[in-house]
Structures are given as structure tokens and as C-alpha cells.
Amino acid sequence: MSEFLATIVRGLGSGSIYALLALGFVIVYKSMRVISFAQPAFMMAGSLLVGYLVLSMNFFLAVLLALLLTALLGAGVERLALRPMIGKPVFVLAIVTLGVDIVIRTVVNSFIGLDIRQMGDPWGLQQVDVLGVQVDQRHLATLLTTLIVVAALFAFYRWSRTGLAMRAASSDQEVALAQGISVARVFSLSWALAAALAGLAGVFLATGIGLEQNLWLTALKALPVIILGGLDSLGGAVLAGLAIGVVEAVVGSYGATLHPIFGGDFFLVVPYLLMLLVLLVRPYGLFGTREVERI
Amino acid sequence: MSRPLLYLSYRQDMALLNTGAKRGWTAVLAVGGLVLPFVVQDDLLIVLATAWVAAIGAIGLNIVTGYGGQVSLGHAFFLAIGAYTAAAISGDPDSTRLIGFGITSLPVWLLAAGLVAGLAGLIVAPLAARLRGLYLAVVTLGLVFIGEHVFKHWRELTGGVGVGRPAAVPELFGVQFAVDGAMFTKAQKLYLLMLVLLVIFGVLARNLVRSRVGRALAAVRDRDLAAAVIGVDVTRYKMIAFAVSSFYAGVAGALLYVMIGFVEPGSFNLAMSVQYIAMILIGGVATISGSVLGAVFITLLPRVTRELPAVLPFVSSSPGSGGITVFQVETILYGLLIIGFLIFEPRGLFGIWTRLRTYWKAWPFSH
Numbered sequence: 001m002s003e004f005l006a007t008i009v010r011g012l013g014s015g016s017i018y019a020l021l022a023l024g025f026v027i028v029y030k031s032m033r034v035i036s037f038a039q040p041a042f043m044m045a046g047s048l049l050v051g052y053l054v055l056s057m058n059f060f061l062a063v064l065l066a067l068l069l070t071a072l073l074g075a076g077v078e079r080l081a082l083r084p085m086i087g088k089p090v091f092v093l094a095i096v097t098l099g100v101d102i103v104i105r106t107v108v109n110s111f112i113g114l115d116i117r118q119m120g121d122p123w124g125l126q127q128v129d130v131l132g133v134q135v136d137q138r139h140l141a142t143l144l145t146t147l148i149v150v151a152a153l154f155a156f157y158r159w160s161r162t163g164l165a166m167r168a169a170s171s172d173q174e175v176a177l178a179q180g181i182s183v184a185r186v187f188s189l190s191w192a193l194a195a196a197l198a199g200l201a202g203v204f205l206a207t208g209i210g211l212e213q214n215l216w217l218t219a220l221k222a223l224p225v226i227i228l229g230g231l232d233s234l235g236g237a238v239l240a241g242l243a244i245g246v247v248e249a250v251v252g253s254y255g256a257t258l259h260p261i262f263g264g265d266f267f268l269v270v271p272y273l274l275m276l277l278v279l280l281v282r283p284y285g286l287f288g289t290r291e292v293e294r295i
Numbered sequence: 296m297s298r299p300l301l302y303l304s305y306r307q308d309m310a311l312l313n314t315g316a317k318r319g320w321t322a323v324l325a326v327g328g329l330v331l332p333f334v335v336q337d338d339l340l341i342v343l344a345t346a347w348v349a350a351i352g353a354i355g356l357n358i359v360t361g362y363g364g365q366v367s368l369g370h371a372f373f374l375a376i377g378a379y380t381a382a383a384i385s386g387d388p389d390s391t392r393l394i395g396f397g398i399t400s401l402p403v404w405l406l407a408a409g410l411v412a413g414l415a416g417l418i419v420a421p422l423a424a425r426l427r428g429l430y431l432a433v434v435t436l437g438l439v440f441i442g443e444h445v446f447k448h449w450r451e452l453t454g455g456v457g458v459g460r461p462a463a464v465p466e467l468f469g470v471q472f473a474v475d476g477a478m479f480t481k482a483q484k485l486y487l488l489m490l491v492l493l494v495i496f497g498v499l500a501r502n503l504v505r506s507r508v509g510r511a512l513a514a515v516r517d518r519d520l521a522a523a524v525i526g527v528d529v530t531r532y533k534m535i536a537f538a539v540s541s542f543y544a545g546v547a548g549a550l551l552y553v554m555i556g557f558v559e560p561g562s563f564n565l566a567m568s569v570q571y572i573a574m575i576l577i578g579g580v581a582t583i584s585g586s587v588l589g590a591v592f593i594t595l596l597p598r599v600t601r602e603l604p605a606v607l608p609f610v611s612s613s614p615g616s617g618g619i620t621v622f623q624v625e626t627i628l629y630g631l632l633i634i635g636f637l638i639f640e641p642r643g644l645f646g647i648w649t650r651l652r653t654y655w656k657a658w659p660f661s662h
Binding site for chain 1: 360366422425426427428429430432433434436437440441444520565569572576619620623626627629630631632633634637638641
């Protein structure tokens with residue numbers, strides 16, 4: 001039983017990383033109606049920056065500074081590569097973000113090199129005893145941070161003026177413009193937020209195991225998450241992220257005992273299979289808004 | 296014939312080579328393509344032959360994404376299906392390690408590769424009919440990951456990670472294309488074979504898109520609801536688009552495998568899908584000749600960047616010797632090209648060609 005609970009906590013730990021990543025995707029989608037394939041690059045950039053900054057300062061300070069820089073990078077990318085494309089079909093914008101991802105990731109990879117870069121976090125691989133269950137400290141830290149970030153984000157969207165402006169711009173850009181909202185600022189802010197969230201996810205992903213070039217593939221797991229939760233639902237992203245994390249962990253631990261074909265690395269494709277299954281029943285995910293169409 | 300651009304019927308207007316200039320250029324290209332293998336070195340010929348194969352795949356992607364408007368990031372999955380179908384059909388039947396049927400005739404395994412991939416496309420299509428826009432893009436991306444997983448683990452088919460299996464044997468009427476012959480070298484034979492296949496598949500695709508099917512696909516792309524209202528069966532045409540596109544992908548995958556000779560099951564990944572997307576974007580969306588241009592451009596790109604260290608001293612040709620490596624330059628260039636083309640020339644190389652053409656048509660007047 002305690003082993004099962006430990007699996008669940010591990011799942012919640014990686015699930016909260018997916019949730020953070022998915023939130024970034026959803027924020028960009030809500031503002032621009034485009035899936036930003038540049039998120040993996042921001043994730044790598046964020047954790048690489050921490051890896052460098054932590055050499056000369058406290059870990060938490062390094063994370064804050066790195067997230068700030070990643071946010072600036074996100075806003076810069078939006079201004080340079082995305083802003084000229086406004087009004088073009090979303091497919092074209094999505095491909096531009098793919099190009100951005102390739103460029104940034106190659107630069108980041110050349111800094112990472114072939115070694116594994118440590119984050120210098122205070123948790124490492126130490127375990128702690130919670131109510132008789134042995135869990136990794138880093139998983140608890142991830143879960144806790146995600147909960148705080150998500151709460152702050154929801155409060156920001158719900159109560160702040162800027163959050164209101166972002167919600168308005170997301171439901172109708174022209175009407176929002178007519179109300180005096182700067183939609184351009186909303187775009188910048190969304191990209192900055194999304195990049196920072198991806199960076200944060202990257203830091204937690206790299207705690208314990210370290211940062212290496214192939215880590216970016218994990219960021220793509222946020223894609224089934226956002227599809228499952230619905231592309232434009234913040235709550236859906238968090239729930240689906242945690243759910244996929246837990247399912248993945250459970251399949252990883254127990255799949256092999258069911259049938260040999262589930263063994264080994266089957267858990268890697270579970271998110272995608274889950275996504276296909278849900279989409280067969282609900283084409284807009286669990287919490288996504290159904291598109292209303294006019295001819 | 297005194298008024299070459301005066302069309303008296305739709306048939307004339309929609310003809311394959313409806314202007315004198317097109318007829319002329321086609322003749323020039325045909326002659327040039329046939330003369331090339333006898334004046335160019337063998338290693339460059341292999342690259343060009345690979346480009347022709349990539350062009351077949353790009354045409355397939357352009358049918359579903361360019362003409363049909365269904366964004367597919369799953370092209371690599373269908374390429375893989377074609378590649379392994381062909382390899383299995385022509386594989387050694389006595390092998391205990393791998394599936395093989397020993398049929399080495401090129402038309403047989405090529406068609407089979409296309410048909411199996413097309414069938415896979417048909418199975419995926421109902422999903423596509425329900426989904427729209429970027430939801431579809433992500434789902435097709437999911438296919439690539441699931442496919443990669445299956446191919447890595449199905450050792451009897453793919454040979455497994457790091458081992459692989461030999462490609463299909465290209466043999467037609469007793470002629471072996473993959474070995475040096477008395478008259479032609481291996482490179483020359485492969486080049487000519489791929490060129491002929493590209494012309495066949497290119498003309499077929501061109502005929503498809505200028506027919507009823509092509510117009511229906513364009514209607515679905517531009518506004519699927521409006522298309523349904525005017526009587527286009529949207530689901531049916533989306534299925535046709537996916538099936539045809541996957542057929543092309545399967546054929547291209549089989550031939551690509553032949554060109555490269557050895558393929559790691561993990562190489563049919565997202566990067567490969569993106570490469571094909573880049574081909575049609577850089578070449579020109581919803582054009583057949585653009586697909587070919589884009590494929591040639593992307594395939595030749597590594598070849599060009601490999602020459603860079605000689606020109607630019609800060610670029611090194613091997614990792615670890617300081618500075619940035621050729622591979623990094625290549626990847627960055629490739630990303631920047633995608634962004635640059637989309638921002639500055641969304642119609643791609645084909646658009647540049649159209650601009651040049653109109654400029655010279657009216658020369659010396661600006662319009």
C-alpha cells in the first residue's frame with residue numbers, strides 16, 4: 001500500500017511539471033489561438049540559466065532571476081517572430097513557433113554540451129517520510145510550488161485588472177481593443193508568462209536527474225495534457241496534467257505485472273494513447289470550449 | 296496559334312501545360328534532368344536522388360496540408376510504415392530474425408508500401424474528420440510518438456534499436472538499381488529511377504489537384520462549413536486527402552530507405568515530420584512544383600553548410616574543437632529559414648518564382 005502511495009506521489013510530482021508546462025501552452029493559446037511549439041525551448045533555456053546562475057548565487061535567487069530572463073526571452077520572441085504574423089492562419093503561426101523552438105534549442109544545446117548539468121537545488125534525491133510513505137523531497141517541492149503558482153495565476157486572472165484585460169482579449173480581440181485594452185501588451189505578457197512557467201517546469205524537471213539535451217521531449221508530453229484538458233481551459237490543464245502524471249507513474253510501476261507488452265517503457269506512450277481515447281469521445285477535450293461556427 | 300493565351304474552353308484553361316512558356320520550361324527541365332547524371336559526380340547524384348524521393352513525400356504532405364488544409368505532423372509515421380512494409384516484403388524469407396517475403400520486384404513492394412500506408416491513413420482519417428485545426432496537429436504528432444514506440448519494439452519488423460534491417464532491394468525487369476552495373480554506376484541508376492518515379496507521381500498528383508477532388512479539397516480547406524453547404528462531402532474528401540497523402544508518404548518512405556540503406560527505427564520522429572512541413576512551406580503551400588523545389592532545397596541544405604568551414608573560420612567541422620559546429624549552423628539555419636520564409640515570403644520559393652515571372656512578363660514596364 002505504501003508503495004502504491006509512493007507511486008501516486010511520484011506521479012503527482014511529474015504531473016505537476018506537466019501541469020506547469022500545459023499552463024504555458026494554454027495561456028498562449030488563449031491569447032493568440034495558437035499552440036506554441038516553442039515551449040520546450042523555453043523550458044530548456046530556463047533550466048540552463050539556473051544551471052549557470054546557481055554557480056554564483058543562492059538556488060532560489062537563481063531560479064527567480066532565470067525565470068525573469070526566460071520571460072524576457074519569451075516576450076522578445078513574440079515581438080520579433082510572432083507579432084509580424086498576426087492575422088495569418090494559426091497553422092502558419094504554429095510553424096513559426098516550431099522554427100523558433102529549433103533555433104533556441106540548438107543554441108541551448110550547444111551550451112549544455114554532452115555533460116549533465118546539475119541544478120544545485122537543495123533537494124537532490126533525498127527522501128522524506130510522510131505518514132509512513134517514503135517520497136522524494138523534490139516531488140513534494142514540485143507539487144507544492146505548482147499549487148502556489150496555480151493559485152496565484154488563477155487569482156491573477158480572476159481579480160487583477162491585467163488578468164481581466166487578458167480574459168477580455170481572449171474572448172474577442174477587436175472588442176477588447178475598442179475598450180482600450182492594449183492587445184499587443186496582452187500578447188507580450190502571455191508569452192512572458194508562458195515562457196516563465198516552462199522555465200520553472202524545466203528547473204523542477206532537472207532537479208535530481210540533472211539537465212541534458214534529451215530532456216526537451218518531456219515538454220512535448222504537455223501536448224496530450226492540453227488536448228485532454230481542452231486547449232483553452234486553465235483548470236483543465238492542471239487537472240489533466242496531474243492525471244496524466246499519475247497514470248504514467250502507475251503504468252510505469254505496475255504495467256509490467258499485468259502483461260509483458262506493457263513492460264519496459266510503455267508508460268512513455270500512455271499520455272498519447274489516453275489523448276486519442278478521450279478525443280474519440282470528446283473532440284474538444286474534457287473542459288475545452290466548443291467552437292461556435294458561422295458560415 | 297496567334298493568340299497563345301486566349302482560352303476558349305475550361306479544358307484549355309485547366310490543361311497541364313496551358314502556356315507556351317510552361318511547355319518550354321518543362322522541356323528544358325526534362326532534358327536537364329536526363330543529362331545531369333552524366334555530367335555530375337556520383338555523390339551529388341545520390342543527394343539529388345534523395346531529393347527526388349523527398350519530393351514525392353512532400354507532394355503527399357502538400358495534398359493533405361496544402362490543398363486539404365488538414366495540418367499533419369504525422370507524416371513521419373506514414374513514411375515509416377511504407378519503409379518497413381517495403382523492407383519486409385523484399386526481405387530475406389529465410390531469416391530467423393526478421394520478417395521477410397523475398398519479393399524483390401520494385402513495383403510490387405512500392406505499391407504495397409503505398410497501399411499499407413494509405414490504409415493506415417484511412418484508419419486515422421475518421422479522427423481527422425472530427426477534429427479541427429491544431430487539435431489535429433497534436434493528434435497526428437501523437438501518432439508519431441506511438442509509431443516510434445511500436446517500431447522500436449517490434450524487432451521482427453524493424454530489426455530493433457541500433458541494429459535495423461537492410462532496405463528493400465530495388466529490382467526492375469532484372470535490373471539491379473542498387474549495385475554498379477556495366478553501363479551505369481549505382482548513383483546514376485538510382486538517380487534516373489527516382490527521377491522517373493517523381494515525374495510519374497508528380498503528374499498524378501497534379502492531375503488529382505486540378506480535378507474535382509482538388510477543387511473539393513480547396514473548398515474544405517478554405518471553409519469546411521461552407522463547403523458542406525454547397526454539397527461537398529467533407530468527411531469523404533478529408534478521408535481521400537489522408538489516404539492519398541499517406542500513400543505518397545509510404546512510397547517515399549520505401550524509396551528513402553533504399554537511398555539511405557540503413558534506418559534506425561527511432562529516426563522516423565517529430566524532426567522528420569517537421570522537415571517535411573518545412574519543405575512544403577519553403578517550397579510553396581498548395582503547389583506541386585513548390586513541393587519539389589522545397590524538397591530539393593532542404594535536402595541540399597546540409598550539403599551546402601558542409602562547405603562552410605572552408606569559408607567561415609569560426610565554424611568547425613567536428614564537435615569539441617571549439618566554436619560552433621556545422622551541424623549546429625545547419626539546424627539554426629533551418630529554423631531561421633522556416634521563420635524567415637513564413638514572415639517574408641509566405642508563398643515560398645514558388646512565390647519568388649511567380650514574382651520573377653510576372654516581372655519579366657511585363658518588362659520593362661512595372662505592371
